[in-house]
Amino acid sequence: MTVIPHRPIGRTGLTVPELGFGAASLGNLYHPVSDADARAAIDAALAAGLRYVDTAPHYGRGLSERRVGDALRLQPDAVISTKVGRLMDPDPSVTDDSERDGFRSPMPFRMRYDYSHDGILRSHEHSLQRLGVAKIDLLYVHDIGGYVHGEAADGYWQQLTTGGGLKALARLRDEGSIAGFGIGVNEIAVCLEVMQEARLDAILLAGRYTLLEQDALDALFPACAAAGTSIVIGGPYNSGILATGTRRADTIHYDYGPAPEPVLARVRAIEAVADRHKVRLPAAALAFVLAHPLVASVIPGIGSAARVAQTVDLYREAIPLAFWEELRSTGLVRADAPLPAPPR
Numbered sequence: 001m002t003v004i005p006h007r008p009i010g011r012t013g014l015t016v017p018e019l020g021f022g023a024a025s026l027g028n029l030y031h032p033v034s035d036a037d038a039r040a041a042i043d044a045a046l047a048a049g050l051r052y053v054d055t056a057p058h059y060g061r062g063l064s065e066r067r068v069g070d071a072l073r074l075q076p077d078a079v080i081s082t083k084v085g086r087l088m089d090p091d092p093s094v095t096d097d098s099e100r101d102g103f104r105s106p107m108p109f110r111m112r113y114d115y116s117h118d119g120i121l122r123s124h125e126h127s128l129q130r131l132g133v134a135k136i137d138l139l140y141v142h143d144i145g146g147y148v149h150g151e152a153a154d155g156y157w158q159q160l161t162t163g164g165g166l167k168a169l170a171r172l173r174d175e176g177s178i179a180g181f182g183i184g185v186n187e188i189a190v191c192l193e194v195m196q197e198a199r200l201d202a203i204l205l206a207g208r209y210t211l212l213e214q215d216a217l218d219a220l221f222p223a224c225a226a227a228g229t230s231i232v233i234g235g236p237y238n239s240g241i242l243a244t245g246t247r248r249a250d251t252i253h254y255d256y257g258p259a260p261e262p263v264l265a266r267v268r269a270i271e272a273v274a275d276r277h278k279v280r281l282p283a284a285a286l287a288f289v290l291a292h293p294l295v296a297s298v299i300p301g302i303g304s305a306a307r308v309a310q311t312v313d314l315y316r317e318a319i320p321l322a323f324w325e326e327l328r329s330t331g332l333v334r335a336d337a338p339l340p341a342p343p344r
């Protein structure tokens with residue numbers, strides 16, 4: 001097994017490997033993954049030392065959780081995070097795996113948001129049953145905030161705060177049912193707001209601290225350092241572009257849609273520097289976020305055993321310091337972003 005260093009999650013006493021596994025893909029995100037391929041992907045990840053898996057009820061309306069649980073049930077040292085905020089109601093009208101909310105899942109459920117005290121306790125219980133495990137290590141409040149909810153955000157915020165959602169999570173942590181909790185979101189502002197209301201062990205921040213954008217350095221990361229809150233980096237490729245690069249005929253994804261021209265231009269500039277130093281873009285994307293001391297783990301989206309092998313190879317790439325220094329001196333990464341140490 002590859003040795004992947006572990007890092008702590010806040011003050012929970014829990015540690016996670018710095019390279020983890022994002023299991024949205026195993027809910028059949030955009031395209032179906034067979035049960036056998038899903039299992040092979042997680043088995044390969046475990047063998048490679050990626051013993052932290054992040055899933056959610058939303059990922060294929062329970063499909064990702066079922067697959068993750070089946071593979072991790074007898075792996076006591078593996079760490080599982082899942083999410084709360086969406087309940088799955090039975091829906092007999094579902095008879096095939098045509099795409100719904102981006103997922104090609106045949107699971108006969110309809111999603112309903114619920115961030116209230118009872119909704120969160122129910123979501124935790126449902127996840128335990130779907131995963132078929134005795135304990136979930138980390139729970140993230142999934143997608144609270146305006147990025148997903150728009151004008152409805154205030155109502156869900158009330159459920160989470162005055163409606164007792166955060167109290168339910170604190171209760172689960174206090175009684176030892178979970179090791180810790182936080183939020184899992186694609187936006188910065190709501191992280192700062194939730195941190196005013198509760199002590200978070202970790203924030204799963206997707207796409208907002210990457211090789212492409214570092215606004216999280218302004219207010220969020222200092223607040224996390226002060227509060228003892230760790231960061232788990234979701235969407236380290238900004239949903240695709242930092243993995244695929246810009247030189248391809250297919251759609252280039254940024255934030256789950258086609259990449260806009262300013263983003264393409266910035267990635268082209270980073271690619272030019274990467275070419276000069278013979279660095280692979282996704283290798284740089286993984287190494288860059290891991291250089292920040294608040295980051296506990298980076299969890300790229302992985303959907304196959306082949307992708308596990310490829311990801312470990314990218315993670316192992318020795319990247320010369322001159323590459324990082326050129327990115328910094330040309331303003332392609334912020335001057336205050338920590339740079340990875342040079343290879344030994």
Ligand SMILES: NC(=O)c1ccc[n+]([C@@H]2O[C@H](COP(=O)([O-])OP(=O)(O)OC[C@H]3O[C@@H](n4cnc5c(N)ncnc54)[C@H](OP(=O)(O)O)[C@@H]3O)[C@@H](O)[C@H]2O)c1
Pocket residue numbers: 021022023024025054055140142143183184185186204206233234235236237238239240243244282299300301302303307310311
């Ligand atoms: N709100 C939240 O809590 C939240 C939001 C977003 C993400 N997350 C977490 O973060 C994880 C990762 O995020 P993500 O999947 O959205 O985005 P991501 O990791 O930035 O990008 C995933 C995309 O990159 C492609 N890819 C991955 N490795 C590649 C490689 N080596 N070469 C070429 N393409 C590659 C994948 O393609 P293929 O499909 O072909 O493999 C997939 O389309 C999720 O699974 C989830 O656990 C959480």
